[in-house]
Amino acid sequence: MADFINLAEISKRIRELQDMSGMTAKDFSAKTEIPASTLSQINNGKILPSVDNINKIIDKWSDLMSPTYLLFGIRDEGLSNRASLASSEGAQSSDLFSSHGQDDRLREVLIGQAEEIGRLKEQIEASRPKEISHITVFYTDSSFATFSLESSKP
Template sequence: MVNTEQFTKRLHKIMEYYDLSAASFADKIDVGRSSISHLLSGRNKPSLDFVMKIINAFPEVELYWLLNGKGNFPAKENIGSSANSEKAPSAPSNNLFTESLKENSQSPMPPEERKTQGKKEIKKIVFFYTDGSFEAFDH
């Protein structure tokens, strides 16, 4: 028998490891968002189909660990898998931002263009939290 409270803690650990919200986790394993919500709140227990979708979507998750909490997460034998490479790339690579910084340092904006841009004002700031909630602040 699966301890639902402990299973929920392991689900949270998986979501934190992959940096996923409950909604994106549900999308990734192809289940309804309400299913995740009901599991995390303790309303429902996990079905076999739900557990198998997690195992299939995330190779680092061991079935025995997910159900009983015994074993390792992430699984050590799946270190070279494609899902793990999504989490932590093996070699550092240039990203979009480092490329744009190089471009900007090579060709600075002419003074005429800087004057015509005018001042920008902040209209709205939105904070998104890991639990799926958010706060919006209007100017």
């Protein structure tokens, strides 16, 4: 991992991201949900960012800095190009899921979530409490009696 991801460089890019946000260190740490002391130590080079901290930063700030740039220092021109293409094409494309690989992945995630929601709805429906409407008792002489519960509901 040390050869692949340089945590010291990620620390510098986190500082760069904080500067780009225009927020104070305290506000930046609050929005990112990283303790201010931890963020300060990362910015001062005393500790390296953990995977958890990097994930929090990516979750909150991927609109300002691409995760690819944060992790690897490689500018992701694809995101900015895609955004400019989308704004220039405007109404030309009404297809929500275009042929981009990321959109296909998003479609798969959404389909999976829809299937999970359907499964959960079925489980909830099956677990709803059932009410007794009547009880039938069969006697040994082949007679029976049916008892209905008087409902106090209006």
